[in-house]
Amino acid sequence: MPTQSTTFDYAPAPESRALVDIKASYGLFIDGEFVDGHGDAFKSINPATEETLAEISEADDADVDRAVKAARRAFRSWSRMPGSERAKYLYRIARIVQERSRELAILESIDNGKPIKESRDVDVPIVAAHFFYHAGWADKLEYAGLGANPQPLGVAAQVIPWNFPLLMLAWKIAPALACGNTVVLKPAETTPLTALLFAEICQQADLPPGVVNIITGAGGTGQALIAHPDVDKVAFTGSTEVGKAIARSIAGTDKKATLELGGKAANIVFDDAPIDQAVEGIVDGIFFNQGHVCCAGSRLLVQESIADDLLDRLKRRMSTLRIGDPLDKNTDVGAINSGEQLKRIRELSEVGDAEGAERWEVACDLPTKGFWFPPTIFTGVSQAHRIAREEIFGPVLSVLTFRTPAEAVEKANNTPYGLSAGVWTDKGSRILFMADRLRAGVVWANTFNKFDPTSPFGGYKESGYGREGGRQGLASYLKAGA
Amino acid sequence: MPPTVPTETPGLAAYADVTASNTTLRRFLHGLPGVDQVGAEARAASLGTRSIKTTAKAHAIELAITMVDLTTLEGQDTPGKVRALASKALRPDPSDPTCPSVAAVCVYGDLVGEVKQIVGDRVNVAAVATAFPSGRASLEVKLADTRDAVAAGADEIDMVIDRGAFLAGHYLQVFDEIVAVKEACRRADGSHAHLKVIFETGELQTYDNVRRASWLAMLAGTDFIKTSTGKVQPAATLPVTLVMLEAVRDFREATGVQIGVKPAGGIRTSKDAIKYLVMVNEVTGPDWLTPDWFRFGASTLLNDLLMQRTKLATGRYSGPDYFTLD
Numbered sequence: 001m002p003t004q005s006t007t008f009d010y011a012p013a014p015e016s017r018a019l020v021d022i023k024a025s026y027g028l029f030i031d032g033e034f035v036d037g038h039g040d041a042f043k044s045i046n047p048a049t050e051e052t053l054a055e056i057s058e059a060d061d062a063d064v065d066r067a068v069k070a071a072r073r074a075f076r077s078w079s080r081m082p083g084s085e086r087a088k089y090l091y092r093i094a095r096i097v098q099e100r101s102r103e104l105a106i107l108e109s110i111d112n113g114k115p116i117k118e119s120r121d122v123d124v125p126i127v128a129a130h131f132f133y134h135a136g137w138a139d140k141l142e143y144a145g146l147g148a149n150p151q152p153l154g155v156a157a158q159v160i161p162w163n164f165p166l167l168m169l170a171w172k173i174a175p176a177l178a179c180g181n182t183v184v185l186k187p188a189e190t191t192p193l194t195a196l197l198f199a200e201i202c203q204q205a206d207l208p209p210g211v212v213n214i215i216t217g218a219g220g221t222g223q224a225l226i227a228h229p230d231v232d233k234v235a236f237t238g239s240t241e242v243g244k245a246i247a248r249s250i251a252g253t254d255k256k257a258t259l260e261l262g263g264k265a266a267n268i269v270f271d272d273a274p275i276d277q278a279v280e281g282i283v284d285g286i287f288f289n290q291g292h293v294c295c296a297g298s299r300l301l302v303q304e305s306i307a308d309d310l311l312d313r314l315k316r317r318m319s320t321l322r323i324g325d326p327l328d329k330n331t332d333v334g335a336i337n338s339g340e341q342l343k344r345i346r347e348l349s350e351v352g353d354a355e356g357a358e359r360w361e362v363a364c365d366l367p368t369k370g371f372w373f374p375p376t377i378f379t380g381v382s383q384a385h386r387i388a389r390e391e392i393f394g395p396v397l398s399v400l401t402f403r404t405p406a407e408a409v410e411k412a413n414n415t416p417y418g419l420s421a422g423v424w425t426d427k428g429s430r431i432l433f434m435a436d437r438l439r440a441g442v443v444w445a446n447t448f449n450k451f452d453p454t455s456p457f458g459g460y461k462e463s464g465y466g467r468e469g470g471r472q473g474l475a476s477y478l479k480a481g482a
Numbered sequence: 483m484p485p486t487v488p489t490e491t492p493g494l495a496a497y498a499d500v501t502a503s504n505t506t507l508r509r510f511l512h513g514l515p516g517v518d519q520v521g522a523e524a525r526a527a528s529l530g531t532r533s534i535k536t537t538a539k540a541h542a543i544e545l546a547i548t549m550v551d552l553t554t555l556e557g558q559d560t561p562g563k564v565r566a567l568a569s570k571a572l573r574p575d576p577s578d579p580t581c582p583s584v585a586a587v588c589v590y591g592d593l594v595g596e597v598k599q600i601v602g603d604r605v606n607v608a609a610v611a612t613a614f615p616s617g618r619a620s621l622e623v624k625l626a627d628t629r630d631a632v633a634a635g636a637d638e639i640d641m642v643i644d645r646g647a648f649l650a651g652h653y654l655q656v657f658d659e660i661v662a663v664k665e666a667c668r669r670a671d672g673s674h675a676h677l678k679v680i681f682e683t684g685e686l687q688t689y690d691n692v693r694r695a696s697w698l699a700m701l702a703g704t705d706f707i708k709t710s711t712g713k714v715q716p717a718a719t720l721p722v723t724l725v726m727l728e729a730v731r732d733f734r735e736a737t738g739v740q741i742g743v744k745p746a747g748g749i750r751t752s753k754d755a756i757k758y759l760v761m762v763n764e765v766t767g768p769d770w771l772t773p774d775w776f777r778f779g780a781s782t783l784l785n786d787l788l789m790q791r792t793k794l795a796t797g798r799y800s801g802p803d804y805f806t807l808d
Contacts, residue, residue, distance in 0.1 A: 008541065008763045008771055013533035117531065276728050277521030320764050329533035426516040446518050 013329040015116045020106045022193065025055040028063055028216060029199035031070035032209025037063050039217060044192055047113035048326050048335040048370040056192050059215035064224040067213040071155040071182040072230055074210030079152045079180040083139030090135035090178060092205040097128045100201065104194055108166055109326040111193040113335030113371070114289050116327050126451055127170040133453035134178035137474060141179060144471055150478040152180030153256060154232030159222045161238045162188035162337050163292035169195050171468050172235050173212060179477035181233065182211045186225055189218040190338050223249070231255060233477065240462045258466025258476045260294065260458060262391040263419030265440065266412035267297030267448060271306045273424035277446065279313045282397070285422060285448040287321060287333055287375050291395040295420035297448050299388060301408055304401040311379065311399065318362050318375050333395060336371040345373050345394035352378045352387040357398070383414055391417070405430065409437045418460025422448045493737030497701055504654035511653060511697060517689035517725055526720035532760045539756065543791050546755040547574060549773045550584040551608055551744065553781050555712065561596045564589050568600035570808040575788050584784065585773040586638060591631035598635045608638035612663060615711035617642040621659060628666040638676040639667050642711060643695065645685045653698055660702035678706035678744055683722045684714040692722055696729035706742035712779065717747025720757060727765040740769065746779025752790040755783060
C-alpha cells in the first residue's frame with residue numbers, strides 16, 4: 001500500500017454556459033416592452049476574461065421620463081389591486097426565479113465575476129426568498145404596524161450597485177411591489193444583464209406593463225431618474241459619496257429616500273472565540289464576493305492575546321482558497337468586477353504599504369486576462385491608517401488588535417460608517433454586551449454575512465438610513481394609513 | 483509504520499504536566515477553544531459542495547479503496563464469513579487485477595487468525611478490543627482482550643474509550659486506560675500493534691467533547707483517532723470528522739507528532755467518501771491523504787467505490803451482481 005502522500009488536484013468543473021442566451025444587444029424595459037434607448041450605447045464585459053458580452057442601451061432624459069410616466073400610469077391600477085392579487089404576481093415571479101435559477105446564477109457569474117458557488121447557493125436562492133417573503137406581506141399590510149390602511153407611496157426610483165446585481169434588485173423591487181408601488185430601476189452599468197433577464201421574467205409572469213421598468217445607463221441616467229419630478233420615492237444602494245449627492249439633490253422635495261451606503265465593519269474576535277469557526281467567519285466576512293460587500297468585515301479586531309495564533313490559522317486557511325474561473329464550481333474567489341474597481345483596490349493597498357502596514361497575500365497564479373486581486377491581509381494597522389478608515393471594497397483585510405471589551409467597542413465604533421459588525425466569543429453575555437454598544441445596523445454573533453428577507457438591514461451614520469427587509473423594510477414603501 | 487513513540491518526542495514531553503492529575507488534565511481539556519456547532523456544520527457542508535470530476539474523481543476513488551478498513555462486526559460472524567471478506571480485501575474486484583487492495587480487514591479478536599491465514603502480510607488485520615462496543619468491563623478484561631488479539635497476529639487494535647468515565651469527567655481514568663492498552667499492544671519483539679481509539683462520538687454528543695477526547699487520546703499516545711463503533715447512531719459525520727481533523731492538525735503543530743483519523747459507520751457511497759477526502763485535503767492537507775493516516779471504517783462502501791471505478795473506466799454502470807457480495 002502506498003505510503004507517500006499524493007496531491008489531490010481538483011479537475012476543472014466548469015458550469016456550462018449553454019443554458020444562457022446572451023443577446024448581442026439589449027434595449028430598455030419600459031411599459032412591459034423592450035425599446036431602444038436614445039443615449040450612447042455601452043458595452044458590458046465579462047470581468048474574468050474582458051470579453052464583450054453585449055451592447056446595452058443608455059436611457060437619456062426622455063427615456064427616463066417615458067419610464068417614469070409608464071410607472072405612473074401602472075400605479076393607478078396596481079395600487080388599487082387587492083393585495084392578494086398582487087401577491088399572486090410576486091409568487092409567480094418567485095417561482096420563475098427558482099425555475100430559472102441555474103440560468104440566472106450562470107449569467108450573474110459571467111457578468112459580475114463572482115464564483116458560481118456564490119451566485120448559485122447564495123444570491124439566487126435569497127432573491128427567490130425575498131419575492132416569496134414579500135408576496136406573503138402583500139395582503140397583510142394592515143398588520144405591518146403602520147396603521148389600519150397603509151398606502152403605497154407611488155413611483156419608486158431605484159438605483160442599485162454591481163456587487164449583488166440581482167439580489168439588490170430583489171431587495172428593491174419585491175417590497176415596493178408588495179406595498180403597491182411601481183418602480184423604475186436602474187442596474188449598475190457594469191452588471192445590467194441579470195436585471196434585463198429579470199425583465200423577461202416579468203413578461204413571463206404577465207406582470208401588468210409599467211409596474212416594473214428597467215432602464216440602463218451610467219451615473220447620468222441615475223441622476224435623471226432620481227431628479228425626475230414625478231418620482232415619490234428614491235431607493236439607492238451604493239457608495240456614500242453618491243448617496244450624499246442623492247440626498248442633496250432631493251433635499252426640499254417630497255421624495256422619501258432610503259440609502260444603503262458604504263461600510264467598514266469590525267469583525268471582533270475575543271480570546272474565548274471558537275477559533276476555527278472564527279477563522280471561517282473572517283474568511284467569509286472579507287473574501288465572500290471578492291470583498292465587494294458593503295457590510296464586509298474589512299476590519300479584523302482581534303484580542304491581542306490570541307492575535308498570533310489566529311493570524312497563523314487565518315493565513316493557513318487563506319492558502320486553501322481557490323481563485324480563478326468564476327464558472328468553475330470549485331472556485332472560492334472570483335474576479336474583481338471592473339478595471340476601475342481594481343485600480344481603487346490597488347491604490348488603497350499601496351497606501352497601506354506606504355503607511356507602514358505589513359502586507360501578506362495568498363501566493364497564487366492569477367489569470368493573465370481579466371481583473372484579479374489576490375486575497376490580502378494587512379497587519380500592524382492602527383486606527384490612524386487610511387486602510388482602517390476607508391472602504392476598499394475588495395479582498396483586503398486590515399488587522400487591528402485590542403486588549404479589553406471596552407477598547408473593542410471604542411475601536412469598532414470609531415468610524416464614520418455603521419452598517420454591520422461581527423462578534424466572536426463563546427460567552428453569550430458578552431455577545432449581548434457588545435450588541436448593545438456597537439453602533440451598527442446589523443450585529444452578527446459567531447457568524448458573518450448572513451442575509452434573510454425577514455431581517456431588516458441598513459446602516460447608522462454614513463452607512464445610510466432606512467431599512468430593507470422584515471416588517472421594518474415595509475415602512476420604506478408605505479405611508480401610514482388613517 | 484506506527485509514528486514516533488510518543489514518550490520520546492520532545493514536543494509531547496512538554497505536556498507531561500497536563501496529564502499529571504485529573505485536575506490538570508481537566509483544566510487543559512476545558513481550556514481548549516470551543517467549537518461552534520453551527521459554524522462547524524456550515525464549514526463541513528460547504529466542503530461537501532466541491533465538485534470532483536473526471537481525473538480527480540478517478541484518483542479519489544482509487545485512493546478511497548486503499549483506505550478502506552473492510553469491516554464485519556456481527557454476532558453472526560463465522561470463520562467462513564470472515565475468510566470470504568479477507569479474500570475480497572485482497573482482490574476487491576476479481577475481474578480487474580489493477581484494482582488495489584484495501585487497507586485492512588477489521589474483525590472481532592477471536593477471528594484474527596482466520597483472516598490472517600488468508601491475507602498473510604499483504605493486508606493488515608485489525609481487531610476491535612476492550613469490550614467492544616460498549617467498553618463496559620474491567621481494565622483487566624480489556625487488557626486481556628487486547629493482548630489476546632495481538633497474540634493472534636492483529637496488526638491494528640481498535641479500542642473503545644470508556645464513555646461513562648469521560649462523561650463523568652474522569653478524564654485521567656480514560657487517559658490511563660489508553661496508555662495501558664497501548665502497552666498491551668506491545669509484541670514480544672518490542673514492536674507495537676497500531677492503536678486506534680474509538681470515541682463513539684454519537685454518545686459524546688457535543689463537538690466540544692469530541693475535541694477534548696481527541697486531545698486526550700493523542701496525549702495518551704494513540705496512533706489513530708476513530709469516530710464510532712458503527713453500533714450507535716449517528717456514527718461518522720462530516721462535521722465530527724472535521725473537528726477531529728482540526729485536532730490532529732493542531733496536535734502536529736504543537737508536538738510534531740502526526741496522528742491518523744478514521745471515520746467509521748454510515749459512509750456508504752463514493753460521493754460521501756469523496757467529501758471526506760476533500761475535507762482531509764483542505765483541512766489537514768495532503769500529508770494525511772494516505773492509508774497510513776486516513777481510513778474509512780466501512781463495509782458496503784467498498785462495492786459502491788468499485789461500481790464507480792468500473793463506470794469511470796468503461797463509461798457504463800454495471801448491476802450490483804457484477805460485484806461480489808461478501
